[in-house]
Amino acid sequence: MSYPKLEINVRKLEYNARVEVRNLAKVGVTVMGVNKVFNGLPETAEAIVRGGIKTVAESRVSNLKKIENIDCEKCLLRSPLMSDIEDTVKYADISLNSEIEVIRALSQEAVKQEKTHKILLMIDMGDIREGIWFENKDEIKAVVNEIKALPNLEIYGLGTNFNCFGTALPTVKNGVAFRKLASEIEESCGVKFQYLSAGNCTSYHLIDKGIWPEGLNHLRIGGLHLYGMEYVSMKYLDEYYHSDMDINRAVSNLYVLKGEIIELNSKPTVPVGELGVDAFLQSKHFEDHGTRKRALLSFGRQDIPSENIWPVDPQVQIMGQTSDHTLIDLEDCDIQYRVGDIVAFELDYTGLLAACNSPGIEKAFVTD
Numbered sequence: 001m002s003y004p005k006l007e008i009n010v011r012k013l014e015y016n017a018r019v020e021v022r023n024l025a026k027v028g029v030t031v032m033g034v035n036k037v038f039n040g041l042p043e044t045a046e047a048i049v050r051g052g053i054k055t056v057a058e059s060r061v062s063n064l065k066k067i068e069n070i071d072c073e074k075c076l077l078r079s080p081l082m083s084d085i086e087d088t089v090k091y092a093d094i095s096l097n098s099e100i101e102v103i104r105a106l107s108q109e110a111v112k113q114e115k116t117h118k119i120l121l122m123i124d125m126g127d128i129r130e131g132i133w134f135e136n137k138d139e140i141k142a143v144v145n146e147i148k149a150l151p152n153l154e155i156y157g158l159g160t161n162f163n164c165f166g167t168a169l170p171t172v173k174n175g176v177a178f179r180k181l182a183s184e185i186e187e188s189c190g191v192k193f194q195y196l197s198a199g200n201c202t203s204y205h206l207i208d209k210g211i212w213p214e215g216l217n218h219l220r221i222g223g224l225h226l227y228g229m230e231y232v233s234m235k236y237l238d239e240y241y242h243s244d245m246d247i248n249r250a251v252s253n254l255y256v257l258k259g260e261i262i263e264l265n266s267k268p269t270v271p272v273g274e275l276g277v278d279a280f281l282q283s284k285h286f287e288d289h290g291t292r293k294r295a296l297l298s299f300g301r302q303d304i305p306s307e308n309i310w311p312v313d314p315q316v317q318i319m320g321q322t323s324d325h326t327l328i329d330l331e332d333c334d335i336q337y338r339v340g341d342i343v344a345f346e347l348d349y350t351g352l353l354a355a356c357n358s359p360g361i362e363k364a365f366v367t368d
């Protein structure tokens with residue numbers, strides 16, 4: 001095993017998924033487990049399935065291929081590409097849809113593959129990303145009627161998404177409006193939606209506050225079991241494992257990024273000579289703090305941006321990055337670091353996303 005390395009605690013992930021599935025069942029909500037941050041890692045998908053998740057969602061077909069052999073239902077979380085219909089039907093049991101032409105192509109391909117493909121029809125309730133606009137009721141009804149008539153398709157449910165592109169918060173008001181719209185469509189088209197899929201992890205704040213609109217019975221969730229966090233009030237939830245880490249605790253965290261020290265010395269804090277721009281064409285300003293002890297780590301900006309990581313040792317300071325190096329200041333550290341030592345970092349969601357998508361970062365799975 002080499003460094004940099006991302007360690008993922010799959011036991012804690014499984015535990016968080018179990019708490020989530022159980023807590024949301026209490027208000028009648030089924031959880032679709034979103035694995036997209038891990039870029040299709042089968043180990044993390046398996047962990048949430050062990051925790052009780054029955055359906056795993058990915059935004060890319062290429063990642064659904066990676067979890068092909070996991071025994072669960074699979075969902076494509078993004079509208080299928082016209083150029084990718086064959087693999088969508090092959091690797092996904094369900095997909096999120098809002099384009100009738102795509103839906104027709106899915107039906108045709110499902111006939112060919114002798115499969116039934118399930119459609120989660122997306123409605124845009126105001127976040128202005130995917131979905132048929134909620135005010136275009138005639139279009140929604142026409143699409144539902146056509147799905148009903150098309151061979152080898154089944155309607156999985158009606159879905160909506162909040163707090164993504166438009167940052168429109170999930171509220172009681174738009175939740176109830178979504179439910180009313182669904183009832184109107186059901187009545188007009190003679191269908192019954194098995195699932196009203198009301199959003200992502202940000203919708204959890206309504207459950208936490210005890211004001212969850214009745215009748216909404218499905219969420220597509222990553223962030224809640226990933227970080228044990230409620231994202232509207234930005235608070236950690238007691239019953240989950242979190243990703244914040246105490247250097248004095250020997251336990252491993254949900255996610256830890258570990259980098260190796262490849263050079264360690266004392267140098268001035270201000271460069272010598274005439275200054276130009278850095279590798280990213282930015283000019284920089286350096287404050288003079290004298291000569292300080294510092295180290296180079298074996299990962300850089302192309303792996304993970306330093307804005308999205310935090311040293312577990314609070315006395316370590318991040319100085320900056322180039323493509324393949326991260327520079328840290330060790331002058332104030334009680335720990336006497338040496339070349340070859342490992343320095344650990346916590347990661348936020350963006351950091352985790354970057355780490356999982358970097359082929360330069362090893363992935364390791366721990367269970368302690």
Ligand SMILES: *Cc1c(COP(=O)(O)O)cnc(C)c1O
Binds near residue numbers: 201221
């Ligand atoms: C990413 C995504 C989700 C899950 O989001 P989290 O914030 O991880 O809970 C749900 N629905 C759609 C359409 C998504 O793209």
